[in-house]
Amino acid sequence: MTRLSNDTIVAVVLLLACGVFFWASFDIRQPDYGVLLPSTWPRVIIAVLTLLSLIYLVQSLRAGPRNEEARAVPPGLKGFLTYWRNPIVCFAMFFAFLITLPVLGMLIGGVSFVFVLMTLLGGWERRQLATHAIIAVATVGSMWSLFTFGLGVMLPVGMIFNPFAL
Secondary structure, three states, rough: OOOOOOHHHHHHHHHHHHHHHHHHHHHHOOOOHHHOOOOHHHHHHHHHHHHHHHHHHHHHHHHHHOOOHHHOOOOOOHHHHHOHHHHHHHHHHHHHHHHHHHHHHHHHHHEEEEHHHHHHHOOHHHHHHHHHHHHHHHHHHHHHHHHHOOOOOOOOOOOOOOOOOO
16 A cells, blocks of 8 residues: 655645635625625635645655655754744744834835745845846735725735825
């Protein structure tokens, strides 16, 4: 009997969670007005997550089980921090983003968060810095524009830059 890899188990759990989320989307109240149902966007996002989870499952099944001993956490606090460095950096950066959100706002804070996180995880070379800056400005700027102007969502503006006070 073939042993399942940790990735396969995680992919199955993600697919089950997507199923629960989709089922729960039927409990969203349906108003009598409007063209687009309130459950549409959650279902679109759940569909994308389901597709990505399916791809993850197929890739994990193709790869097969790995040698789990090679991935063991080294002993001691230093080994633990070294092994879990990337998740710790991500959580610390997100916490800093949330703390600075009232001052920087969603646009400046989001661009800064994405740029700094990509730089911490991806490298400091000049070419990488340019790539990180382009990705941060393009992705956060487009999402901010979509939510602010397209969907009319009021995002935090911050104290530094208020595009609506111009």
